[in-house]
Amino acid sequence: MEFVPVARVEDFPPGTVRSVRVGEEEVALAHCDGGFYAVQQACVHLQGPLGEGHLEGCLITCPWHGWQYDVRTGQNDFDLAIQLQTYDVQVDDGEIRVRVPRVEAS
Numbered sequence: 417m418e419f420v421p422v423a424r425v426e427d428f429p430p431g432t433v434r435s436v437r438v439g440e441e442e443v444a445l446a447h448c449d450g451g452f453y454a455v456q457q458a459c460v461h462l463q464g465p466l467g468e469g470h471l472e473g474c475l476i477t478c479p480w481h482g483w484q485y486d487v488r489t490g491q492n493d494f495d496l497a498i499q500l501q502t503y504d505v506q507v508d509d510g511e512i513r514v515r516v517p518r519v520e521a522s
Contacts, residue, residue, distance in 0.1 A: 419504070419514065422438060422512055424511060425507060428447050428452070432471070433447075433469060434468075436454075438454075444465075444466040444469070446471050446476060446487040448471060449473070449488065451505075453487040453505060454514045459478040459480065459483050460499075460500065462481060464478040464479060464481060464483070465478075466500075474487050474488050485500050503515060503517075
C-alpha cells in the first residue's frame with residue numbers, strides 16, 4: 417500500500433495523539449520527539465482505543481487500563497516482549513502520510 421494522507425502538520429501539534437484512518441485500518445498517530453509515529457489503534461491488553469489515550473513524551477497510555485507503550489518502537493513500557501504493530505510515517509509538503517502493509521487474503 418502507498419502512503420495515505422491522514423492529517424496536516426499544522427493541525428497536529430506536539431504532544432497530540434489521535435486515531436486516523438489509513439485505508440481500511442484505524443491507527444493511533446502521535447507527534448512527539450520531533451516526529452510523527454503510528455501504531456496499531458487497539459491496545460494489546462483488551463483492545464482499548466490508543467488513539468484516545470494520553471501521550472507524555474513518547475509514551476502513550478491506554479485510556480482503559482493504563483497500559484503504556486513507546487510510540488517510536490511499539491514496545492510495552494513494562495514488558496518489552498509485548499509490542500504494538502508500528503507503521504511507516506512520512507511528512508511531505510506539510511502533509512502527514514502513513515503506510516499500512518496490505519494483508520494478503522489466504
